[in-house]
Amino acid sequence: MKINRICFTLLILITMNVNGEAQKLFTLEELNFGGKNAYNYVPQRWKYYWWGNKLVDGNQEDNLFLNPATGKALKDKCIIRDQLLSAYGLSADENVHFDGFPYSNQSLLLNTVKGERSLVDFNEWKVIWRQSAEGSLEWNKVSRADAFLRDYNLWIRYADGHEVQLSKDGSREIVYGQSVHRDEFGIHKGTFWSKDGQKLAFYRMDQSMVADYPQVNTFSREASLEPDKYPMAGMTSHKVTIGIFDLQREETTWLNLGDVTNRYFTNLAWSPDGNILYLFELNRDQNHCTLDAYDVITGNKLKTLYTEDSQKYVEPLHPITFLPWDNEKFIYWSWKDGYTHLYLMNVNGKELGQLTKGNWVVKELIGFCPSTKSIIITSKEAGDLQKNIYSINLKTLKRTLLDNGKGVHQARLSEDGLYVLDTWQEPDVPRKCAVTSTKTGKSVLLQTAPDPWDGWYQPIFENGIVKAADGITDLFWRMVKPADFDPSKKYPTVIYVYGGPHAHNVEASWHWGSRSWETYMAQKGYILFILDNRGSEDRGRDFEQVTFRHLGQEEMKDQICGVNYLKTLPYVDTDRLGVHGWSYGGFMTTSLMTNYPDVFKVGVAGGPVIDWKYYEVMYGERYMDTPESNPEGYKQTSLLNKAKDLKGKLQIIIGMNDPTVVPQHALQFLNACIEAGTQPDFYVYPGEGHNMSGHKSVHLHERITQYFEDYLK
């Protein structure tokens, strides 16, 4: 019998000899799956903040101010823990949650203590202002007003503590102030403060007409219903409207949107003066979008500034951003030239030119440097697997690289935009941190993280390129080999796959972005192979849109290009190929197992989409249109029709309460397999959603590993 419980406490003592050197072996718990010692095996992180243009070093008990030009400490200390505690009358074992320096010109700390938001003067060490944070959605630092939810309804808590109720009919069906359209189109919240904090724009979503997906709570005394409004592709969707509450008048104006059926409103942005609200609108078919300006006093539409159409789909993901030095001009994002780039426009809708250009994408608009009239971005210009920091002179459009030109960088800008805090990884750099002048490019290294795996098991991480199935496009892969790799041996090999849009797996970060489970599998003697197929992110519009109306099909062809490359490697045992993925990767895994039954012997598919007709409207119809308008595409991609072709061992694993890829997918697949006489395996995590974390993730990965151990080894 196979042992089906791993003794974590024993395994930690086990070592392996590699090149005469003892390497300690990782347990799953240690490998970043949320176990209590996981942090030991993750590269060090640091706490730095900007207070206006001063850099604050929060890595000591008492925080220091640094000169960003030199990285040297200034005289005065910022947060002195003892004084902070005493300002709140707290004892040493109590905690203050630090939320930042809201005002560059005032010595105030924003903190949360015992559910209360407060400001502390860090010169006088006095709490100068307090406010309840109960139900808080979004706080505005200028007016110090807080938008909050109480019993489904939206309220404003003013700085002086008085509260005003904005809505009355909030319910499970009428949702206020929260993210809408299932977090698609770049939406992640439902309240939008004007710059001065005197007006709040907010979403209202009526989902009373949307079907309930009946999720079941099996942890109550008797199982109970916890329904979830879930509009499936082609079905009736919710209706969203937008209100603007004026804090002075204490009144709400609704945008005059007319019939909002099958219309999406996203990327809300305020004009600097707070009189106009800009937003993007998409049609349900998602092949047409407009940038519109609305008068927030009358609620009337003023103008359509911009229109974008596509034979496939448009996807505006970013609100417009005004130039800090010119209230008449703003930046908008588009991939209309094939790659995501920045464009300048004025408030009359006049195009003022493309700010960035090239066969690479802009990733982030970090901010502005008004004194040099430049913008700071991150982009993939320096390499498809990289993300680097650039300044762009808006007059000349000249781009200047602000980092070392390698790896994956994160940027945080000082208020004046003259300095950027740069934190990055490279394939052999666990993590570093520097502060760099955006004007001169001069950089001061602040921190270098030691290798947290020193003395521990170190697989071999490699990367490379194969051609996609189109014969033209380069695709990037990562391979993880056992530390004691012997090219004369043959290794069972597992392909880890995601494959869907808006994500990538291979990048020039530490270990080429390797997930820690890959190391665990390498320890057990497997080779891991990870390839970003066409359809994944950051490679431009056409690279992504090749999957339109037949999700999974081109992606599979590319993954098979990866397999064909593996077949050229004498040390890959292609009779023992496995595949594993979650979510879209679960869809890919199940697709590969049933479309290429003679290629893959074992698969583990987590939270898989089985038929796109069970997936939600916003994401699903963008890529697949509706079941009615694209019956061939739905039929071709549905794994219900492929259940009969399953030959290998396939384990489907889901969170039993998954609100994203609902259990109907997996259950209908099982039924199709039962009808067809095929035998997938199945497991569920009761009460869990789309992903597991902590101990449950450890259990899950033990389960996944064991399945390959049972059937692939």
Place this chain on the structure above:
Amino acid sequence: MKINRICFTLLILITMNVNGEAQKLFTLEELNFGGKNAYNYVPQRWKYYWWGNKLVDGNQEDNLFLNPATGKALKDKCIIRDQLLSAYGLSADENVHFDGFPYSNQSLLLNTVKGERSLVDFNEWKVIWRQSAEGSLEWNKVSRADAFLRDYNLWIRYADGHEVQLSKDGSREIVYGQSVHRDEFGIHKGTFWSKDGQKLAFYRMDQSMVADYPQVNTFSREASLEPDKYPMAGMTSHKVTIGIFDLQREETTWLNLGDVTNRYFTNLAWSPDGNILYLFELNRDQNHCTLDAYDVITGNKLKTLYTEDSQKYVEPLHPITFLPWDNEKFIYWSWKDGYTHLYLMNVNGKELGQLTKGNWVVKELIGFCPSTKSIIITSKEAGDLQKNIYSINLKTLKRTLLDNGKGVHQARLSEDGLYVLDTWQEPDVPRKCAVTSTKTGKSVLLQTAPDPWDGWYQPIFENGIVKAADGITDLFWRMVKPADFDPSKKYPTVIYVYGGPHAHNVEASWHWGSRSWETYMAQKGYILFILDNRGSEDRGRDFEQVTFRHLGQEEMKDQICGVNYLKTLPYVDTDRLGVHGWSYGGFMTTSLMTNYPDVFKVGVAGGPVIDWKYYEVMYGERYMDTPESNPEGYKQTSLLNKAKDLKGKLQIIIGMNDPTVVPQHALQFLNACIEAGTQPDFYVYPGEGHNMSGHKSVHLHERITQYFEDYLK
């Protein structure tokens, strides 16, 4: 990789050589799991009916009348198919569903044709009466009135076709005319006609106060809720009342029952004159019951005739039965002397004596022979594994065996009780059928079924006895060995178990009652072992009640006695012991896997009870009392507390919509295992209930088999 699809079409051609003789191997489909050829492998059955005292042989196209004394055909034919079809104006490819001979003194056949109930005179071949059978619950042959349901409400359809509505408030919550108390206490229907068909007693169940178990239909476009009222042990239960509708007056009288909270009403029986309704009432604790008489005109209780109490539980399962020749006397059933026996009482509640006595149980009251003043029963007197037919002279109480004294017999009596149709099996007799005089015992053999497995794989079926864990009680077992059994080899051995009350697995029927999967496993080289532990049926009150308040505990001890016996057999490989069971047997399997983790290597538990607090009130509280009154018992038996002790491979399989052992059991067990870091396997049959049938049963048994093949072999 293990092959996980069995090729049925190929397997049928495979044979095995046993003692130089080729035996064809069974496929799962053939082995009685509902496949289209399954009937070929089941012993032949025959159609015989009684028309009053005439035996009708329905095994020809045109049915014959037989003389029951000789078994010889009489001159006249009964059903002539051509004439029957022409009476209905049907063509030869259409069908008439024959429902019997309702009147012994009239030449009428009761049939259902295209949803209509009708009577055909089989002398004149004319349809003499028709009536819709839509929604029919129960038809009375005397008044020819039909009780039926329409939109949750109870109606009467009179013989002349006119319809009267009895209830108005029927709904999913207010249930009329259907089985109540979850089919416990011998209840299997909700309507009860008086003998003359002029009065209908019926149940009304108010379950509005009962919790909904949220079952989910995943076959609709989007999954939808199909809640099921399911009262769990210790929780609020439904309320049942009883109405009597008078067909003449067209009025309903309700029994004056007072507050019916936590009261069970069962075993409804009419007095011969239709003026009194008798029923048993139990308290919620089920340790006290009464036999009560109610006046059906006033609804008032007339009298309590009989009371039975128990330190553990009472369980009245049978309505009283009046003697056909004495309207003042009736028979009632009780196990008060330790074994289920028959007693006589008069309508004043006077005990008139025990009719049967001994350390064995009565199984069925078949009927009466008025001319000899005797009753015909079946009982286990001739052997604990048998069921035989006896007549009992009510004057002398002398019992006369009416069959061959072997095997398991089924009896159907002629109207005058002078002849009994006896159909039976013995361990080496597939099936036989005879007609026997209840007066003289003289018997005429009508049919002998050939061995349907002739030329096919024939395992070795054995049976025997071990002592129970109490050291005293004999327990019976069956063993199934491969046809080519070699005592010098060591065989992986699987224990099949049910173990719960109201059932047994080992009996003196064909192959000792072996289930066909046992043969399939024997074909694959396993030994199967099946033991009826204490707690199972037909061995008397104390044998069953030893499990009271700690279900599974004594049963496990007895199963381990079986294991200890297996350990004495050199050919049983006790390092490769498996266990499999369904429902209570799933509970037993999971209990054994976790309580005896070093005994069993592999288990498959179907539809298992995991914690009795999730089981329903009626059955659950009978054996376990409530979670509040028996916390130790619930704790001891809960497998949630044992999840941590799982060592072997255990696969849990459920019907995802199981309304009996709801999915909460299995899902909570999985969660407990996840918390504890143990790794059971799991599978579900979407849309299925507590048991699979047809193709899904084949798929299920393929799955069960494969699990033992993967991990036990």
